[in-house]
Amino acid sequence: MNAGSWTTFHLLKQDWKFWPLAGTGRDVVKARGLVNCGSICHSLRPACNSFNWYPGNLTCEMVNTVNAFLEDAPSAMAYVNASSVCNTSPPALENRxxxxxxxxxxxxxxxxxxxxxxxxxxxxxxxxxxxxxxxxxxxxxxxxxNVNVTPPCSANTQGYELSTEDGRMYKRYPGPMNRTEASRVCCQDGAILASDTSGITYDSIRMVAPDTNETILQGATDEVVEGTWIYEDSSFSQVNNTPITSYNWWGTNDSLPVGQQQAPNGGRDKNCLSLLAEYWFDIPCSTELPFVCQYY
Structure with missing residues (x-):
């Protein structure tokens, strides 16, 4: 659509409008038609570089798109200066x-x-x-x-130590965080939330978290099916609270009432996993603890 011989506008979206308006003092006017609406916008440039047109009542709204966004508006037609388009592709970003x-x-x-x-x-x-x-x-x-709030797309190895036991890298985070938060931290390092899935892995975890009196999170949950533990280390799993391998270190807590001392004992109330000394204990997933990340 041409507004006289000056500026070309094109329809960006039907049944949507730009918001906020331009602040020209003539934001909303009556126009004889679409071309007249475009002509008015052109006469108010640079304050106006787009407009909302309502053909049902011949209403014309002047818009400056510097801080504008689109919102749903039945019967409206959002027009924009044709020169505002991008003939170039979006920037390509490394690893993304x-x-x-x-x-x-x-x-x-x-x-x-x-x-x-x-x-x-x-x-x-x-x-x-x-x-x-x-x-x-x-x-x-x-x-x-969102440049300042989105993590960079590159592995973070700062602070990780190489384990001679399994050739993987480990890092202890003091947290405390719950399992969801800890898992995200590890993932954004390019790692997983570590779990005690073998004697070798246990020794590697203890390399960076040597205090056996400190309870740390493990990367496992039975939130979906009670008793079936799904690990971030997909090579290890437990069904009916029993590991698929012979590696089994469920612990005992003598401070609990008789009949509840042997882990796992929490049912649907304890769907996450911790490591204390060399033993596993089920815990509520809201529990915040230190944790270890593992490059896999």
């Missing part, structure tokens, strides 16, 4: 893959406000709570979003 969002399929030009999110395959088990994104915010201008 792109996902196209909000109906954009990646073809160019990218409409104004098109977005991509970036996945880090290293963190496929634990995607960041706030993903890294890029948004088309102006002519061939992509803005990176």
């Amino acid at each position: 893959t792109m996902n196209f969002l909000y109906g954009w399929n990646g073809s160019l030009p990218a409409p104004f406000l098109s977005e991509v999110s970036y996945d880090c395959p290293l963190f496929s088990r634990c995607p960041p709570l706030i993903p890294l994104k890029a948004k088309c915010v102006g002519p061939n201008t992509w803005q990176l979003l």
Whole structure:
């Protein structure tokens, strides 16, 4: 759509509108038609570079898209300056893959406000709570979003020690954190939450967490099926609280009432796992403890 011979606008989205408005003092006006609405916006540039058009009542809303976003608005039509599109691709980031969002399929030009999110395959088990994104915010201008809150996509080996027992790397975190939080910390290092799954692994854990009087978290849970323990180390599992190998170190807590002393004893109330000395104890998943991460 051409507003006279000055500026070309194109329809960005039907039944949506830009918000907030421009703040020109003429934000909402009546217009004779779509072209007239575009002409008014053009006359108010640079305060106005887009507009919302309501053909049902001939209402025209002037918008500046610097801080604008789209919101659902039945019967509205969001128009944007055609020069605001991105003819260039979003920036490629090392170790990350792109996902196209909000109906954009990646073809160019990218409409104004098109977005991509970036996945880090290293963190496929634990995607960041706030993903890294890029948004088309102006002519061939992509803005990176959430840079300061999204973890970098690279393995973090700082503070890890190499175990001569199994050739893997381990690091103790003082926490305290619950299992979900601890698992995310390990995953964002490129590691897993360590568990005592063999004598060799136990010795490696003790290399970085030597205090056997300290209870530490393990990377296992039976939240889905009671008694079936699923480990972050997928090579190890327990069914009916019995390991699939002969390695079995369920502990006894003499301070508990008779009949409840032998672990596991918590039923649906204790769906996570801890390590105290060389023994396993089931604990509530809300329990916050130190933990060990393991590169696998």
